[in-house]
Amino acid sequence: MRAVVVGGGLGGVAAAVALRKVGWDVVVLERAAEFGEVGAGIGMMPNAMRALDALGLADQVRRIGTPRVAGGVRDRRGRALVRVAAGEHVVAVHRADLHRVLRSALPERCLVTGVEVRSVEDLDADLVVGADGIRSRVREELFPGLPRPVYAGATAWRSVTTVPFARELEVGQTLGPGTEFGILPLGDDRVYWYAATLAPAGGAAADELGEVRRLVGHWHRPIADLLDATPPGTVLRHDLHELRTPPPSYVRGRVALLGDAAHAMTPYLGQGACTAIEDGVVLAAALARFGLPEGLAHYDRERRPRGVKVARRSRLAGRFGHRLRHPVAVAARNTLLRAMPTSAAVRGMSTLTAWRAPELSPDR
Ligand SMILES: Cc1cc2nc3c(=O)[nH]c(=O)nc-3n(C[C@H](O)[C@H](O)[C@H](O)COP(=O)(O)OP(=O)(O)OC[C@H]3O[C@@H](n4cnc5c(N)ncnc54)[C@H](O)[C@@H]3O)c2cc1C
Numbered sequence: 001m002r003a004v005v006v007g008g009g010l011g012g013v014a015a016a017v018a019l020r021k022v023g024w025d026v027v028v029l030e031r032a033a034e035f036g037e038v039g040a041g042i043g044m045m046p047n048a049m050r051a052l053d054a055l056g057l058a059d060q061v062r063r064i065g066t067p068r069v070a071g072g073v074r075d076r077r078g079r080a081l082v083r084v085a086a087g088e089h090v091v092a093v094h095r096a097d098l099h100r101v102l103r104s105a106l107p108e109r110c111l112v113t114g115v116e117v118r119s120v121e122d123l124d125a126d127l128v129v130g131a132d133g134i135r136s137r138v139r140e141e142l143f144p145g146l147p148r149p150v151y152a153g154a155t156a157w158r159s160v161t162t163v164p165f166a167r168e169l170e171v172g173q174t175l176g177p178g179t180e181f182g183i184l185p186l187g188d189d190r191v192y193w194y195a196a197t198l199a200p201a202g203g204a205a206a207d208e209l210g211e212v213r214r215l216v217g218h219w220h221r222p223i224a225d226l227l228d229a230t231p232p233g234t235v236l237r238h239d240l241h242e243l244r245t246p247p248p249s250y251v252r253g254r255v256a257l258l259g260d261a262a263h264a265m266t267p268y269l270g271q272g273a274c275t276a277i278e279d280g281v282v283l284a285a286a287l288a289r290f291g292l293p294e295g296l297a298h299y300d301r302e303r304r305p306r307g308v309k310v311a312r313r314s315r316l317a318g319r320f321g322h323r324l325r326h327p328v329a330v331a332a333r334n335t336l337l338r339a340m341p342t343s344a345a346v347r348g349m350s351t352l353t354a355w356r357a358p359e360l361s362p363d364r
Helices: 010-021 046-054 058-064 095-103 137-142 208-216 223-228 272-290 294-320 327-339 342-353
Strands: 002-006 025-030 041-044 071-075 080-084 091-094 111-113 127-130 150-160 171-176 179-185 191-198 236-242 255-257
Touching (some): 010 095, 041 046, 041 191, 041 272, 046 272, 080 327, 080 342, 091 095, 137 255, 150 208, 150 294, 171 327, 179 208, 191 208, 191 223, 294 342
Parallel strands (some): 025 111, 071 171, 127 255
Antiparallel strands (some): 041 091, 171 179
């Protein structure tokens, strides 16, 4: 059986690894001239680590990821709102490194660059996987009337410090009015940071690092130090969009949608790529167990409710997080978080990250 995966982002490459594990012949078609990920770091939550484990890659990712450090949520003065003990809550890696680990599980002949797919009709395959991201052409071809992704009202900056940042850092999220800042240490002493703020779409500044400094440079330590350790040219800025109307199905005929093509969500829970990797594992397991076409129907039944739920929770997390701007609302949220036992504060998140991966074995 032969599958063509359209799009070689984290979702597409993970799906290719999963499909090969259950015996499919796979080719990934990527329109960019080279494989790889631009972007800074990315957090792999426990659910994604289980999916990577099913692919046989979790240990490699752990080795290059966040050391076991404590973490939590703070206000902008650095006062703890939620404390989380050191553990396996998130493994942050550089995106380029994660992509390399995924690619290393595939023979080179499976990976083809410089090919932009215009229509799934052109593809000769038993299965087509639309993993072509938030602006998915495959999704448009399958569901032409579906409303396009919308602006989520916020813009985000990301970068990774290039010099090792010696101090033992915690994983952290800092919530201020209308703005948040996140810190994720990587395994090699570099630090991935992000900032997000409410803003009209389409903004750009000559000095994006300066913009971030203006927003959060006066917040608690070590935020200013991290910004100082960041070369200005490495700061990426992206407006945040989401697919607010989910497709009526993740499957049509021999085509399955996956990752941002199926459920592009706001990044407030750090679950976009995590759930994209889950998708590939579930798709491959369903095909191994039920074959075509039942495996695809099973995939849709399993994944669509999950994609809708995680996207909705992510939107809600934003509303309760950096999107709160009024001082009274911010103070009330902070008081509530401070009063809450840690177990209650993390319980909401753990209902999403408790996801278990199916086993991948070529049993048909
Ligand atoms: C600021 C920010 C922070 C984030 N942080 C996190 C996080 O911490 N954790 C997390 O899990 N997620 C995070 N996300 C979300 C995550 O980045 C995405 O959900 C994930 O990268 C989607 O992967 P994908 O493979 O589905 O799509 P993409 O990464 O968009 O890949 C799609 C690929 O398809 C290719 N392509 C497109 N059209 C065609 C075509 N016609 N033919 C051939 N190739 C094509 C593109 O070139 C691209 O390589 C964040 C997102 C943002 C914006």
